[in-house]
Amino acid sequence: MRTLVIGDIHGGLRALHQIMERAKVTTNDTLIFLGDYVDGWSQSPQVLDFIIDLQTKQNCVCIRGNHDDLLLEWLDESKDNLLWYKHGGEATVNAYELVSVVTKQKHIAFLKSLENYHLDDKRRLYVHAGFTNINGVNFEYFPGQFYWDRTLWETALALDDRMKTDHPFYPKRFTLYEEIYIGHTPVTRIGETTPVQKANVWNIDTGAAFKGSLTILDVDTKEFWQSEPLHQLYFDEKGRN
Numbered sequence: 001m002r003t004l005v006i007g008d009i010h011g012g013l014r015a016l017h018q019i020m021e022r023a024k025v026t027t028n029d030t031l032i033f034l035g036d037y038v039d040g041w042s043q044s045p046q047v048l049d050f051i052i053d054l055q056t057k058q059n060c061v062c063i064r065g066n067h068d069d070l071l072l073e074w075l076d077e078s079k080d081n082l083l084w085y086k087h088g089g090e091a092t093v094n095a096y097e098l099v100s101v102v103t104k105q106k107h108i109a110f111l112k113s114l115e116n117y118h119l120d121d122k123r124r125l126y127v128h129a130g131f132t133n134i135n136g137v138n139f140e141y142f143p144g145q146f147y148w149d150r151t152l153w154e155t156a157l158a159l160d161d162r163m164k165t166d167h168p169f170y171p172k173r174f175t176l177y178e179e180i181y182i183g184h185t186p187v188t189r190i191g192e193t194t195p196v197q198k199a200n201v202w203n204i205d206t207g208a209a210f211k212g213s214l215t216i217l218d219v220d221t222k223e224f225w226q227s228e229p230l231h232q233l234y235f236d237e238k239g240r241n
Contacts (some may be wrong), residue, residue, distance in 0.1 A: 001028045001029060001030065001127070002029045002030070002216070002218050002220065003029070003030045003031045003032065003120070003219045003220065004029050004030070004031050004032070004216050004217065004218055004219070005033075005126060005181050005202075005203070005204055005207065005216070005217050006019070006031060006033050006034060006214070006215070006216045006217075007034055007035060007183045007195075007204035007206055007215045007216075007221055008034065008035065008036035008065065008183040008184070008186075008202075008205045008208055008209060008214075009033075009038075009047055009208060009214060010036055010037075010038065010039055010040030010041045010044075010067070010088060010208050010209035010230075010239070010240070011034065011037075011038055011039060011042060011043050011044035011047055011088070011091060011092065012040065012041045012043065012208050012227070012233065012234070012240070013026045013041075013043035013047050013222060014043070014047045014086070014227075014229045014233040014234070015045060015058065015208055015213065015214035015227035016214060016226070016227075017052065017214070017231055018214070018227040018228065018233075018235055019214055019216040019225050019226065019227050020216075021226075022216075022225040022226075023216045023225040025139075025216075026058075026212075027057055027058040028058070029058065029059075030058070030059040030060075030061070030092075031054070031058065031059070031060045031061070031064070031070070032060075032061040032118060032126050032151060032181070032219075033051065033060065033061065033062045033066055034063050034065070034126060034127075034181065034182065034184075034204060034205070034207075035064050035065025035067075035114070035128035035147060035183060035184075036064075036065030036066065036067045036068060036128065036183060036209075037051065037061040037065065037067075037068055037207070038067050038068060038071050038088075038092050038113070039067040039070070039084070039087065039088030039089050039091065039092050039240070040088040040091060040208075040209040040230075040240045041209075041230060041234050041237060041239050042091050042094070042234065043095065044071070044091065044092045044095050044096075045092075045095050045096060045099045045107065048107050048110055048111075049103070050112075051069065052106065052107075052110050052213070055227070057065045058162050061115065061118045062092075062095055062110075062113070062114050062115065062134060063114060063115055063116070063117065063126060063127065063147075064111075064114035064115065064116055064128060064130050064147050065117060065128040065129075065147050065183065065184070066090075066129065066147040066148050066184070067084075067087075067088060068111055068114060068126065068147075069144075069147060070084040071090065071092060071111060072108065072111040072112065073087075073110070074089070074093070075091060075096075075104055075107060075108050075141075076108050076112075078110075087240060088209060088239075089196060090238045091237070091239075094235050100123075101204075104128055104172050106200060107233065109134035110208055112170035114141055116137075116146040117131070117137050117146055119137070119177070119193055122178055123177050123178045124178050124179045124180075124181065125137065125176075125177040125179070125202065125217060126180075126181045126182070127146050127147075127180070127182055127183075128146060128147040128151040128182065128183055128184050129145070129146060129147050129148055129150065129152070129153075129182060129183075129184040130145065130149035130150065130151060130152030130153060130182060130184070131145055131149060131152065131173070131182075132149055132151060132152075133149060134143045134171075134172040134173055135172075135176075136176045136177075136216070147184070149184075150184070150185055151181060152180070152182065152207065153184070153201065153203060154174060154194065155173070155174075156174070156198035156199045156201040157190070157198055159171065159174075159198065159199055161198075161199075171199075174199045174200055174201070177200065179200050179201075179202060179219070179239070180201045180202065181199060181202045181204060181219065182201060182202070182203055182204070182205070183203070183204055183205035184205060185203065185205060185219075186205045186206065186207035186209070186210065187203050187205060187206055187207065187212075188206065188207035188210060188211070188212045188213060192206075193206060193212060193213065194206060194215070194224065194226070195215055195217055195224055197213060197234045204217055204218070206226065208230050209230070209239060209240040210230075210231075210240055210241050211229055211230070211231045211239075211241060212229060212230065213226040213227045213228065213229050213230070214226065214227040214230065215227075216225065
């Protein structure tokens with residue numbers, strides 16, 4: 001049995017199908033989705049349908065992303081958000097014009113069930129964006145940071161890799177967990193196309209919302225598989241580009 005972590009999907013069902021096939025995922029595998037299932041490409045409702053069905057067949061851990069929370073506000077509370085609309089929400093709103101009321105209710109229930117983070121028995125933390133409290137996720141005062149924070153990743157990028165973990169300046173957040181798996185901030189922003197490790201933080205968001213690929217990674221072996229770049233799979237769409 002493997003534990004496989006999956007980066008930000010952003011409505012790219014075709015890419016999700018590809019990585020499942022390329023990684024030869026079976027029902028014995030545990031899948032940990034890091035969130036942002038929606039917004040960008042045209043198949044956000046179908047992505048949710050696929051994962052909801054997948055949960056009935058195998059062990060899935062589904063983390064909440066900021067885009068998932070924005071979709072929930074729109075679906076459940078009819079909240080309009082122009083900024084969300086400009087950052088991938090437009091494709092989602094258009095896609096939901098063809099979705100039944102019954103299916104929307106299923107999606108609302110799924111979005112409400114998402115976890116803010118997951119900590120496994122090897123003290124590996126899975127969270128969409130990060131956390132800010134230096135004592136760890138159990139002490140986070142602002143739950144929205146789990147799916148909005150960027151300081152964890154920015155700190156990891158800026159950290160001198162020669163600094164020892166017992167140095168007084170070493171960020172305490174990085175000493176609390178064996179590994180931390182995140183999405184949220186595409187590694188394509190730093191010119192990378194594959195998962196990036198900085199300190200003990202692994203960023204699995206390889207830019208699927210834009211012109212990158214979707215990634216699935218085995219957390220034990222660090223072997224990973226990727227889809228084709230999403231703009232090639234959805235050649236007649238713009239995604240978040």
